[in-house]
Amino acid sequence: MKAYSIVFADPDKNMHDGHRRLIRALRPEWSVAFALTGREAMNKINSLRPHAVVAELEMELENGGDLFKTVQKVYPEIIRIVLSGEPDGSSEAVLRATQSAHRFLAKPFKGEQLIEQIEKAADLRRFLRNPELVEVVGGIPYLPSLPGLYHELMAAVESPLISLQQIGDIIARDVSMTTRILHLVNSAFFGLPRQVTNPQTAVVLLGINVIKALVCYVKLFFAAPDNIIPGLSIDRLWAHSSMAAQVAKQIAADLKASPQAQEEAFLAGMLHDIGKLLLLEHPRYYHRVLNSISDNDEKSFSDAEYQVFSTSHAEAGAYLLGLWGLPDTVVEAVACHHRPDRLQFVNSPVLIATHLANVLLCKADKEPVSINQVIYNLPEVKRMFETWQKKAAQLLQESRK
Ligand SMILES: [Fe+2]
Numbered sequence: 001m002k003a004y005s006i007v008f009a010d011p012d013k014n015m016h017d018g019h020r021r022l023i024r025a026l027r028p029e030w031s032v033a034f035a036l037t038g039r040e041a042m043n044k045i046n047s048l049r050p051h052a053v054v055a056e057l058e059m060e061l062e063n064g065g066d067l068f069k070t071v072q073k074v075y076p077e078i079i080r081i082v083l084s085g086e087p088d089g090s091s092e093a094v095l096r097a098t099q100s101a102h103r104f105l106a107k108p109f110k111g112e113q114l115i116e117q118i119e120k121a122a123d124l125r126r127f128l129r130n131p132e133l134v135e136v137v138g139g140i141p142y143l144p145s146l147p148g149l150y151h152e153l154m155a156a157v158e159s160p161l162i163s164l165q166q167i168g169d170i171i172a173r174d175v176s177m178t179t180r181i182l183h184l185v186n187s188a189f190f191g192l193p194r195q196v197t198n199p200q201t202a203v204v205l206l207g208i209n210v211i212k213a214l215v216c217y218v219k220l221f222f223a224a225p226d227n228i229i230p231g232l233s234i235d236r237l238w239a240h241s242s243m244a245a246q247v248a249k250q251i252a253a254d255l256k257a258s259p260q261a262q263e264e265a266f267l268a269g270m271l272h273d274i275g276k277l278l279l280l281e282h283p284r285y286y287h288r289v290l291n292s293i294s295d296n297d298e299k300s301f302s303d304a305e306y307q308v309f310s311t312s313h314a315e316a317g318a319y320l321l322g323l324w325g326l327p328d329t330v331v332e333a334v335a336c337h338h339r340p341d342r343l344q345f346v347n348s349p350v351l352i353a354t355h356l357a358n359v360l361l362c363k364a365d366k367e368p369v370s371i372n373q374v375i376y377n378l379p380e381v382k383r384m385f386e387t388w389q390k391k392a393a394q395l396l397q398e399s400r401k
């Protein structure tokens with residue numbers, strides 16, 4: 001078992017004793033340090049560079065700065081877990097924490113829960129080994145939305161006539177809003193018995209006041225600026241994602257996957273290229289990758305990424321989704337959508353559906369892409385392949401009208 005180092009920050013000394021006993025009993029090999037104030041925590045973080053910081057909500061530094069926001073800026077690679085004794089999971093302080101915390105736990109919690117949160121988040125490094133990208137992804141405060149959808153949502157929350165269903169429909173069409181909403185609703189603050197994978201359900205669970213607070217006060221969403229990277233169209237990326245969601249769901253249904261797996265396939269299809277969006281924060285990454293592809297090259301974008309960085313947008317996206325607590329099946333499908341052979345056994349219908357949906361849409365769009373032969377040779381895939389190919393081509397044609 002891996003030994004992790006953790007800094008706990010909590011103004012209540014009794015909590016320190018509790019955490020110390022807990023770690024000693026369950027993970028004696030971990031090293032832990034404690035701080036009563038934000039400044040003390042920051043000093044310990046500076047000297048220890050821990051794997052994770054676990055802190056009470058709104059721990060402040062003496063200059064009024066927020067501990068988590070500072071860690072996010074200075075050490076984005078450190079996992080940030082917020083603990084809250086707030087009785088109301090939807091208070092503004094909690095909602096604001098979604099910008100800087102990766103994971104959330106509501107007090108009181110079971111010791112095993114905290115250990116699991118830390119281990120699961122730290123274990124995600126197996127997907128993304130490039131330290132530079134771990135920093136970029138770990139420090140992401142915002143995700144850009146499609147400008148049209150962003151303005152639609154702004155108008156919707158102002159309108160007295162709009163229903164939660166309609167708001168859910170807008171959010172479900174946007175990759176970034178979907179991810180953010182699922183991050184929040186799946187946090188332990190809301191204490192839901194099972195993971196939510198559907199943004200419309202998430203919106204209903206959060207309720208109109210939380211959605212309004214997220215849009216108007218917390219300002220969780222924002223519109224993507226134009227032409228961030230030459231040659232990369234946000235509109236195309238969104239259209240591709242929403243088509244991949246539909247095709248992946250159809251494939252999962254035809255593979256007789258459970259209703260839950262079909263929903264997860266839809267979500268994985270929608271989010272599979274979210275890494276491309278994250279890496280916009282790192283323009284040098286795009287420039288190096290795009291420069292390595294010459295005009296008459298048959299090399300795909302992801303092949304170029306693997307060549308230059310030994311990793312890709314797939315792993316970067318999965319790393320963020322995992323940090324934000326999205327379901328493991330979705331995280332795995334996103335991580336391996338270009339290279340399912342990274343796994344020893346490819347048997348998840350969610351991964352099979354996501355890989356195929358992406359391949360079929362790229363092929364229909366005449367983009368170079370390679371199909372995994374193990375998946376292609378599955379009898380149930382061979383039987384339906386042409387049907388799915390037609391569906392992908394038809395969706396692409398409709399999207400161009
Ligand atoms: Fe991709």
Ligand SMILES: [Fe+2]
Binds near residue numbers: 273
């Ligand atoms: Fe894709």
